[in-house]
Amino acid sequence: xxxxxxxxxxxxxxxxxxxxxxxxxxxxxxxxxxxxxxxxxxxxxxxxxxxxxxxxxxxxxxxxxxxxxxxxxxxxxxxxxxxxxxxxxxxxxxxxxxxxxxxxxxxxxxxxxxxxxxxxxxxxxxxxxxxxxxxxxxxxxxxxxxxxxxxxxxxxxxxxxxxxxxxxxxxxxxxxxxxxxxxxxxxxxxxxxxxxxxxxxxxxxxxxxxxxxxxxxxxxxxxxxxxxxxxxxxxxxxxxxxxxxxxxxxxxxxxxxxxxxxxxxxxxxxxxxxxxxxxxxxxxxxxxxxxxxxxxxxxxxxxxxxxxxxxxxxxxxxxxxxxxxxxxx
Amino acid sequence: xxxxxxxxxxxxxxxxxxxxxxxxxxxxxxxxxxxxxxxxxxxxxxxxxxxxxxxxxxxxxxxxxxxxxxxxxxxxxxxxxxxxxxxxxxxxxxxxxxxxxxxxxxxxxxxxxxxxxxxxxxxxxxxxxxxxxxxxxxxxxxxxxxxxxxxxxxxxxxxxxxxxxxxxxxxxxxxx
Numbered sequence: 001x002x003x004x005x006x007x008x009x010x011x012x013x014x015x016x017x018x019x020x021x022x023x024x025x026x027x028x029x030x031x032x033x034x035x036x037x038x039x040x041x042x043x044x045x046x047x048x049x050x051x052x053x054x055x056x057x058x059x060x061x062x063x064x065x066x067x068x069x070x071x072x073x074x075x076x077x078x079x080x081x082x083x084x085x086x087x088x089x090x091x092x093x094x095x096x097x098x099x100x101x102x103x104x105x106x107x108x109x110x111x112x113x114x115x116x117x118x119x120x121x122x123x124x125x126x127x128x129x130x131x132x133x134x135x136x137x138x139x140x141x142x143x144x145x146x147x148x149x150x151x152x153x154x155x156x157x158x159x160x161x162x163x164x165x166x167x168x169x170x171x172x173x174x175x176x177x178x179x180x181x182x183x184x185x186x187x188x189x190x191x192x193x194x195x196x197x198x199x200x201x202x203x204x205x206x207x208x209x210x211x212x213x214x215x216x217x218x219x220x221x222x223x224x225x226x227x228x229x230x231x232x233x234x235x236x237x238x239x240x241x242x243x244x245x246x247x248x249x250x251x252x253x254x255x256x257x258x259x260x261x262x263x264x265x266x267x268x269x270x271x272x273x274x275x276x277x278x279x280x281x282x283x284x285x286x287x288x289x290x291x292x293x294x295x296x297x298x299x300x301x302x303x304x305x306x307x308x309x310x311x312x313x314x315x316x317x318x319x320x321x322x323x324x325x326x327x328x329x
Numbered sequence: 330x331x332x333x334x335x336x337x338x339x340x341x342x343x344x345x346x347x348x349x350x351x352x353x354x355x356x357x358x359x360x361x362x363x364x365x366x367x368x369x370x371x372x373x374x375x376x377x378x379x380x381x382x383x384x385x386x387x388x389x390x391x392x393x394x395x396x397x398x399x400x401x402x403x404x405x406x407x408x409x410x411x412x413x414x415x416x417x418x419x420x421x422x423x424x425x426x427x428x429x430x431x432x433x434x435x436x437x438x439x440x441x442x443x444x445x446x447x448x449x450x451x452x453x454x455x456x457x458x459x460x461x462x463x464x465x466x467x468x469x470x471x472x473x474x475x476x477x478x479x480x481x482x483x484x485x486x487x488x489x490x491x492x493x494x495x496x497x498x499x500x501x502x503x504x505x
Contacts, residue, residue, distance in 0.1 A: 294346040
């Protein structure tokens with residue numbers, strides 16, 4: 001396929017638009033989290049900056065950017081400055097394979113609401129979530145501080161353990177859709193979303209993505225009660241901001257992947273497809289915040305126990321049962 | 330199966346937090362809304378008047394002496410009718426810790442703690458309250474108490490000129 005100038009302009013337009021959507025989305029997710037956590041705790045939350053506090057993300061960004069950027073003297077300067085980007089970039093890159101809606105007709109040509117329809121989309125997502133581990137690991141290592149190191153060690157083992165159950169819980173989805181491409185997976189759910197066939201896989205995936213984006217009850221790498229702030233203890237200013245924004249972009253990207261794999265992505269009655277997609281992602285984001293407002297942090301051995309002794313065998317069993325069912329059908 | 334029990338517990342917790350989302354927040358939006366403080370709250374300090382409308386303060390310096398942070402200062406003066414009063418009376422609220430010891434020490438119930446909350450000030454000098462800022466028109470907590478009704482005002486100027494009164498002794502003449 002040769003690229004014409006229109007193709008390139010279209011692609012650039014899509015990328016810029018997507019960036020705008022996810023960065024605004026992440027910024028307002030922070031506000032939404034603060035407000036909803038406030039309501040859960042019978043408080044109001046930030047409502048002073050602008051109407052209903054809607055300018056709060058802007059104020060936060062200004063605060064982050066104008067804070068002093070500190071690098072500890074004992075830190076590994078190169079890795080220290082590289083790590084926040086390594087945490088945020090994989091989270092943003094995941095959006096390249098996410099279809100936001102049905103293909104639309106625009107100026108007489110078909111436009112896919114997706115940057116790239118990779119035929120190995122699921123593998124690409126798994127690979128990126130593995131690379132995201134490096135941000136945590138190197139951030140903690142390069143800080144040269146014991147809290148950061150402990151946090152990153154925890155983060156490493158947690159992310160690697162839960163990646164396993166996350167990957168295994170996606171195998172039945174791929175078996176049902178007979179494709180690794182995300183557009184095909186959404187198309188395979190035209191009649192029935194996969195959550196109906198795969199409730200167990202959905203539950204495993206949900207728990208795994210909670211662990212994968214290091215949210216309460218799996219926030220052991222950060223664990224502010226024990227490790228100050230875990231792997232990003234030594235970070236300040238916009239470097240911390242990148243870790244922070246990366247976490248929220250991760251929530252959005254993992255929420256959209258959960259809705260793509262199990263809830264039929266942009267498919268839904270009545271409303272336009274893009275709106276359905278945003279509603280589903282919003283529901284997942286709300287779930288993440290809701291869980292954070294409810295559950296306490298797991299102990300380290302409980303975390304490992306849940307991952308290795310429960311979720312992974314259950315996911316394997318689920319693959320076997322799905323294969324059996326597919327063969328006998 | 331313990332895991333089913335665990336899931337049930339998690340769902341119970343989630344339902345409780347979900348119900349709390351729609352509950353009315355307990356937050357008081359401070360500068361706009363104010364909570365009425367209890368009657369005995371130790372807020373800002375006031376100087377009260379007796380039921381007849383005269384100042385209760387007799388400038389005895391007991392509040393100043395009781396104050397652990399030395400934020401009260403005054404100068405005593407005596408009026409024509411023999412009543413003592415404070416020529417000036419000053420409380421530096423930037424030092425005041427609102428402990429209430431001055432109000433406990435006051436023999437005439439003049440200095441009292443009011444439930445009024447402090448306002449913030451841009452300048453520290455604005456935190457220094459003079460007598461006219463402190464004096465209120467009411468009687469405060471004990472509306473019927475009048476010190477001079479108990480003690481009388483049988484002191485006249487100059488000292489010793491009252492009926493059956495001796496002239497004050499000159500302490501210097503008693504020195505060895």
